[in-house]
Amino acid sequence: MAETPTTDLTALRRSPLESLAEAMREGSVTGPRAVALREIPFLAMAGIRVTPGTDAARALCDVVGLELPERVGRVTGSPEATALLWQGPDEYLLVAPDETEVPAGLHERELEPGALPSLSTHPLVARLSSALAASGERGQVVDLSANRTTLELTGPAAREVLEKGCPLDLHPREFAVGEAVSTTLGPVQVLLWRTGEERWRVMPRASFARYTALWLLDAMLEFASPAVA
Amino acid sequence: MLLIECPYCGPRDETEYHYGGEAHVPYPEDPFELSDREWAEYLFYRNNPKGLLKERWVHTVGCRRWFNVVRDTASYEITAVYRMGENAPQPGGQ
Structure with a gap:
């Protein structure tokens, strides 16, 4: 090999909400109606399409x-850790911690098309692609890590903030801890994942992330003051 | 606001869906056999009943699946929801 290519891709990437990190810290509200917003950047995500039972x-x-x-x-x-979210009757989203590894052989010149089962830089996603290829059945594993970013909204007022712009019933009797659905927040399509009693993940597509974060910050503003009776 | 029951996700607001026009309009067996008039009728002519209409909807922001809905065009009442490839339930029976 004539030159050594960069193998640490993590030094090059930027999260969609990097520029809003400080605004989100400052916009977080304390007090009895506390609510905090932060980005969980670079979670690995993979779209899986496979028929259950095969x-x-x-x-x-x-x-x-x-x-x-x-x-x-x-x-x-x-x-x-690692989770699988239901997206459709034969469609799932894998969410896993960040892990980046350039696939062996990617830098070889003269690579035949299809020589690597996956171009994903996440080892688990690459293993999934290999397993699907070995099964010989139809399906799909696509690295979607850059598709969405993850916002985490926490605090006693988190549900009230979301209720300002989400058409679903977010009350615990309808939306239990651990559930995740695709829906809208304001005008933006997001995945909404309740990871705790007062802890929600909002996952908008990267190009909608800035708008969604600013929308949430605006929605959080009123909770710094006492409730109007 | 309509509350539409997606066969996969359950009841969701109308804003989560997109409308796909009348259902069960078959693609012509051989489009090249059709006259311009017949082709235009396939493309643009649809039933416009005052009453029950079978129509297609897609759950755009949810599971992204297409399905069929039987809706009363006058009262907006949805009388049945069924998946693609299934036959419409007969009124009055299952």
Whole structure:
């Protein structure tokens, strides 16, 4: 090899909300109606399309070590480690901690098309692609890590902030801890994932992230003052 | 605001969906056999009943799946929801 290519890609990337990190810190509200906003950047995400019950589905589940969630709202795994979110009857989203590794052989010149099962820089996603290819069945594993970023909204007033712009019933009797759905927040399509009693993940697409964060900061503003009776 | 029951996600607000026009309009077996008039009728002519209409909707912001809805065009009442490839439930029976 004539030159040594950069292998540490993490030094080059920028999260969609990097420029708003300070605004989100300052915009967080304390007091009895506290609510805080922060970005969880660079979570790995992969779109998985596979028919439940097939060999391909079992092969992918073995690699992740989780079952496929069965219906809308369901999530398997945990937000701190690896999780599978239900997206559709044959569509799932893998969310995993950041891990970046340039696939071996990617820098080889004269690479045949299809020589690598995946161009993903996340080892788990690359393993999933290999497992799906080995199963010989139809399906899809696509690295979508740069598609969405993750906002975390926490605090006693977090649900009230979201209720200002989300058409769903977010009360615990309808929206249990651990559930995740696709819906809208204001005009933006987001994944809404309740990771705790007062802890929500809002995942907008990267190009909508700035708008969504500013929308949330504006919605949080009133909670710094006492409630108007 | 309509409350539409997605067959996969359950009841959601109308704003989560997009409308896809009348359902069960078959693509012509051989489009090249059609006269301009027949092709135009396939493309643009639809039933416009005052009453029950079978129509397609897509759950754009949710599961992104297409499905069929039977809706009363006068009262907006939705009488049935069924998946793509299924037949419309007969009125009065299951």
